[in-house]
Amino acid sequence: MTVVAVGTLAFDSIETPYDRREDALGGSATYFAYAASFFTPVQLVGVVGKDFGAGHLADLQKRGVDTAGVEVADGKSFRWSGRYEADWNTRHTLDTQLNVFEHFDPKVPGDYRTSPYVFLANAAPDIQMKALAQCTGARFTMADTMNLWIDIARDGLLELLRKVDGVVLNDEEARLLTGERHLLRAARKVLELGPRFVVLKKGEHGAFLIGRDVHFALPAYPVDEVIDPTGAGDSFAGGFLGYLASVRNTDPRTLRRAMLYGTVTASYCVEGFSVERIGAIDRSKVESRFNELFSLVSL
């Protein structure tokens, strides 16, 4: 089954304590698509500027990603720059230029609309809802968000949460959204807002999956060396939802396996800047690390 992903395609400038990149390919939809396309065809909805260049889109197409839904608008592409501290968990945003994304009005192509699996990457909730409204065949939708929208667009976000099956939050977002410090209690409060399940990301410390009929805790895959954490969350979501779409199943056992696949694609993502590492591996690498992780967490 195909997955529709709505989000940003962007240029990132990133500093880590060890290295840096200028104007590297980034964006939530990009990372999601790289990860999900190991498992299933992806249909991308987004907007880029004239500066984006056909090469990046061609790279995505080679991976089985349909980019017909990526509008090329007059202006510059979304740009983000940030700096990570040595603990990798502290990230400073140095600059955000929305550019063509500022007036992004998602248009989901007609042949995408029957797709049952939909990922709404982090964006203003009204943009996410505009996209979702067009996905008339959606049967399993996941959304990401961020502190900014919890702060300034809470009502819209709450409306969105009533319409999605799953939501991806980090620990800080879960606490901010619910006012509950204890992570599992926060997750349970999120379920009362609508979603069937919450994926709670704790970065290098793993992730929880808390749903009405599933509770699962997973440590992160111990990568040899983190190079750049940018995109970890979206590539987790891509592995997670891409796998679910590929097996056409969302029962608790399959959701748990999807958590492992999400962990694996995120682990490859952070082993390189941009899509340098995740774009250089094939499905067999995903499977071998999945097997390694499966064995590592088997009781």
Place this chain on the structure above:
Amino acid sequence: MTVVAVGTLAFDSIETPYDRREDALGGSATYFAYAASFFTPVQLVGVVGKDFGAGHLADLQKRGVDTAGVEVADGKSFRWSGRYEADWNTRHTLDTQLNVFEHFDPKVPGDYRTSPYVFLANAAPDIQMKALAQCTGARFTMADTMNLWIDIARDGLLELLRKVDGVVLNDEEARLLTGERHLLRAARKVLELGPRFVVLKKGEHGAFLIGRDVHFALPAYPVDEVIDPTGAGDSFAGGFLGYLASVRNTDPRTLRRAMLYGTVTASYCVEGFSVERIGAIDRSKVESRFNELFSLVSL
């Protein structure tokens, strides 16, 4: 099967961002004994001062802990004071008074010496080896250590590591001991130093068990509220080794279950100052949280 535990019985003065305690019962052997005694009889070896009072020893005895090996010496008991920051991972030692522990010369009572399971809590490696030499029936020995001994008594520690089956290290200690930043590689290097397995503790982020024939990663149990992390490592070791001794088995599957039990006893430990919480629960509470954790991490 009984477990012999060699270590400190102490008074701790602890500050957290939320509360404080003066002269509360502490010590590595104390925490180990509280945790291990849910599973199996414990035989304690240590030294206290005249200030220790019979009450604390009587409390241990009520739990099935043999305190005949706890010498009462002239002078004051070991005292430690420390302060935790709000992240719980940053601990400042404010004061350490070795007192009677300064000249501790462990004497393992004759009827302890046949015990096959031995825990050598954090102490100078020569003290740990003196104790181990007397445990002539030891067939399964675990040791803890700390940065100080890796720095100033490395040769002694390396000698000890050749004599034990397992070692408990936190991530920082593993890196300092091996010079290897990557945790799993560090663990593998520790195995080359002698032990059959390493328990790598990452505090609230879980623990790894890395052995010649076992690799296991486990997230921490998500406690409602951390009150005081003091003793978490020793109560982990107590649950881990106490369970192994109770089932008289150390195969990979049993070692993995022991990791869950260690996680559970540590989780109760940190839910109170001193032994306030772990001393107030019974085996059924341990089992119910074990079942909860087992379900949470089952694939």
